[in-house]
Amino acid sequence: MSTYGHLDTDAHDVDPPGPDTRSARPAPASRTVLLRRATAPVALTAVMFLLAFTLGSTTLVTMQEVLAFAVFATATNLLLGQAGLVSFGQAVFFGIGSYTVALGWLHWQLPFWATFVLAPFVGALVAIPIGLVALRARKLYFALSTLAFSELAYQLAESRYNFTKGANGVFGPFVPTALTQPRTGYLFLLAVTVVSLLLLWKVNHSPFGLVLRAIRENRERVQALGVNVYLHQVAAFVISGAFCALAGAMFVIYSQSGYPELLDWTTSGWPVFMAVIGGMGTFLGPALGALIYQFGHDQLVLYFSDWQLVLGAVLLVIVMFWPDGLMGALARLGGVIRRWWKGRR
Amino acid sequence: MDLSAFVTQSIGALSTASSLFIVAAGLTLVFGALRLINIAHGSFYMYGALAATTVVGWFPDSGFWIALIVGPLVALVMGVGVEMGVLRRLYGREHLTQLLATFALLLIFADLALRFWGKNVRSINPPKVVNGNFGLVGARVPAYDMVIIAAAIVVGGGLWLLLTHTTLGWKIRAVVDDPEVLVCSGVNIRMLYTGVFGLGALLAGLAGVVIAPQQAVGPGMDAQIIVAAFIVAVIGGLGSITGAAIGSLIIGIAETLGANLAPSWASTFIYLLMIVVLAVRPWGLLGTPER
Secondary structure, eight states, X not given: OGGGHHHHHHHOSSOOSSOOXXXXXXXXXXXXXXXXXXXXXXXXXXXXXXXXXXSOHHHHHHHHHHHHHHHXXXXXXXXXXXXXXXXXXXXXXXXXXXXXXXXXXXXXXXXXXXXXXXXXXXXXXXXXXXXXXXTTSOHHHHHHHHXXXXXXXXXXXXXXXXXXXXXXXXXXXXSOHHHHSHHHHHHXXXXXXXXXXXXXXXXXXXXXXXXXXXXXXXXXHHHHTTOOHHHHHXXXXXXXXXXXXXXXXXXHHHHOEEOGGGXXXXXXXXXXXXXXXXXXXXSSHHHHHHHHHHHHHHHHHHHOSOHHHHHHHXXXXXXXXXXXXXXXXXXXXXXXXXXXXXXHO | OOHHHHHHHHHHHHHHHHXXXXXXXHHHHHHHHHOOOOTTHHHHHHHHHHHHHHHHHXXXXXXXXXXXXXXXXXXXXXXXXXXXXXXXXXXXXXXHHHHHHXXXXXXXXXXXXXXXXXSSOBOOOOOGGGOSEEEETTEEEEHHHHHHHHHHHHHHHHHHXXXXXXXXXXXXXXXXXXXXXXXXXXXXXXXXXXXHHHHHHHHHHHHHHHHGGGSOBSTTHHHHHHHHHHHHHHHHOTTOHHHHHHHXXXXXXXXXXXXXXXXXXXXXXXXXXXXXXXXXXXXXXXXXXXX
């Protein structure tokens, strides 16, 4: 770990609050650090929990969508922000997660809970061959081959009518009635989101996550150190695929259907947009991006039809002038305020 | 399959390949010189086609020939604007940044097109001279197919002449190899970038006009063509014009064969083809490995 320890510091200017392996110190100090750093995530979870009893049911339903997309965007950001891999194919796994639940019910009458647990494993299983092929290509060629996989999956879902019900998608009462209530659905999805984000956070801050960042910063050097770059990236792709599929299964609770557009390459663009809006360099950035994207979308379409125009303009401004997204901007603002406060005293 | 059916199918495949080539050649030319993938290339194509429908609406008789000039010009102006307003500030940044910026532009242009032209699908007829069919060894061949094929040949030949026989072409090829040396030898590289990007946009606009009499023109054609153009350019190898020609021929033939042999699998066929090519040669048939 110490070999490329220096990379870690510059790769992560803005760290999320939470227990940090990097600042591990002798036992007594680390416990207080741990406690202090655990405060923010615990508080955040508590606030999100309380929202279930204060928000109206329409907003709660939107929040269900936000939670599914938060996992989708955070899982995509494992590739984007950590590994530096631009994938335009994560919708493949998102869609597969949804279809696992929907088709499991349609063809084999599998109970919701079974398919929900199964979804990430199906996603991981599909991600292995795709990752093995796509990661042979680099940079833009990787981005474009994941895009081809996304289109392939979309066309397959649309044309295999007997299996997938084609363009209509699969609708049905496959979500348990308890979860179709806005509040219980929200609480269930919140629990799944918290667990998923904790796991993904663990991945980011493990030695494995460190290797991914090291590869992003200097691939040749890591290779020279004897690390198998290809297999590390495939592993990241599979982990991301599993969580994207879980997000797809979560989305079903909101949409109560699976349909081909979920696999399309433009759907693959969503989590990338969310990550960029929120900030790819931070852990919670993509989740914040999901919140803004979804509420922005829901509010804007009420008043005027040019949602894509606004999204495009916002993206363009962020990409051109604000490359570290909203979280980055907030962190900088925080720094300015802290310095001003210190100067005053 | 008898001869006349074979001829009909071959001309169909060639005409599909030709329109794909004009789009993909622009995309790959821009990639070669600027090292960026322009998703908004699909917007230039759509605006070319939409402009054609408008011009033909004004001048029903000679409109198509006027559109053949107006459409590419519209795309050229858009392209120069995009390069000078946005992309110029993003050279040297990560490729994700450029990819997202052009994606954002695609979204913006798509909504603006809805504002200007509405969401109804529009269509125009081929000009009278080339409307209808003609006989070729017992087969009925749409005359307009020959126009598309001719356009592709003109574009291909023109690009070849430009790149190999003019100073401008030498500069464009030099910028692919070593931009720094080119700057040192006194070439205005910013102008060159703008010019190459504009030329790419112009080709997309031209393809849009040429395809307009054959296809429904409306929202969504931007995202649809860009995926097809990616596939062609990636199979051929990004940055290689010859590769784009080969790639478009492969896709044209594959689409025609697929539609005849296994119609229900035809839509998945070309994506599988691209994945197979990338699995064997991750940088495309005539491309060079990414550094």
